[in-house]
Amino acid sequence: PKNQVQLLVLWDAIGCPWEEKKQALGEKLKIIGFWVDINWGTITLSDYSVADIVSKIELFIETPLRRPPLCNWQHLAGHLNWLLNVLPWGQPTLTEMYQKMSGHAGIYLNKEIIVEMNWLIDIIPKSMGV
Template identity: 50%
Template sequence: GLLCWFGVVKLGIAGLHVYMDDFYGWDFKRNLVFWESIRCPFEDAKQLDGARLKIIGFWVDAIKGSISLTSESIQALVSDINTFLSIPNRKPALSAWQHLTGSLNWPLNVLPWARPGLTEMYRKMSGKTHQHAGIPINGEVYRDLTWFTNMLQTAIGVRFVDAQTWDDSEADFVGWTDASNSGLAFVYAGSGLVYQLNPNPKPIVDIFFCELLAILCLLHHIASFSFPPRRVLVHSDSLNSVEVLNSLAPESSHNSILLAIADIILKTGIDLRVRHIPGKDNIRADLLFRLLFD
């Protein structure tokens, strides 16, 4: 930090930055001259330049404005998951659970939507304190880690240039979703789709699940476009859905649908924003219900 400060303030080196012990900037030649003048040791092989650089295991692409995992990092994480799942009796010690969750938290810096893939792991570890006590891998954890493995190899990373920095008025796509005991619907740009739940026998409906499902259906629909929109704004009258899509921390019964939403976002690069809209103002999606079901 002191070297960076001296280079910027005293020597006027423009655009010089430091993260931990990694220096970067666009006037790096003057920084190396400064280091040589004070005999600061450095390795020539580590003095990289270009529009695409590897920084602490991430590919940082200045042209695309994106950060993604390196192939080496992906292989290491997949290996860690496979080792964990292949432990005899499928009862890894608490320390092994903590080690793996620590490793898998690291890629969340560039894949924040992968967070639901760790929800069940943390739920299983909750309240456990004995480091060497075995914790059985249940079906939910196995499913989520399998999802995490597949996701790592297909996710496209995050665009740091404009991710979540746009105003609602700048959205490339705006949609409205709604759900009830009768069915679910989504509406956008004069178009709409609706799905009616089978009324006989009358189902026991988890309305929160249906609200999330309506959002998932809308995302699945627009992801099928030849050129999916990037900045997607969705209005929902389900405050619970808005909160869970902001926190990415659902109840156990809703984690699978959140994984499905995350999968679409991680594969397409859609920048999703969900806003709450009062039910009385959710006119478009509600009207579709009334026209088709009443």
């Protein structure tokens, strides 16, 4: 498009770096792992990403002895934070998880965590996207 070309010419003139492969064009674009549909005004995850995050949650809550290592808590929290960009109403489900990682509580899976994670497993495939 003409406007995009003009912008890139300006960037060249002022020495601002850009990469041709990142100059995407279309009605549906993948941006940092999210699908952005400009016609519908939605941001969603791919089916693969949804299945992957659900699988990660399931593996986490099935940890033997219900005591995942701290690094597993942190990895899952990172994935869920990323997911919550397109599922903002799921944010309260991380409250208990962050309390567990704060150092003020033991790092074991309790009923609250399991209930919250099962809720996410159920809701993610049904309501993905904003």
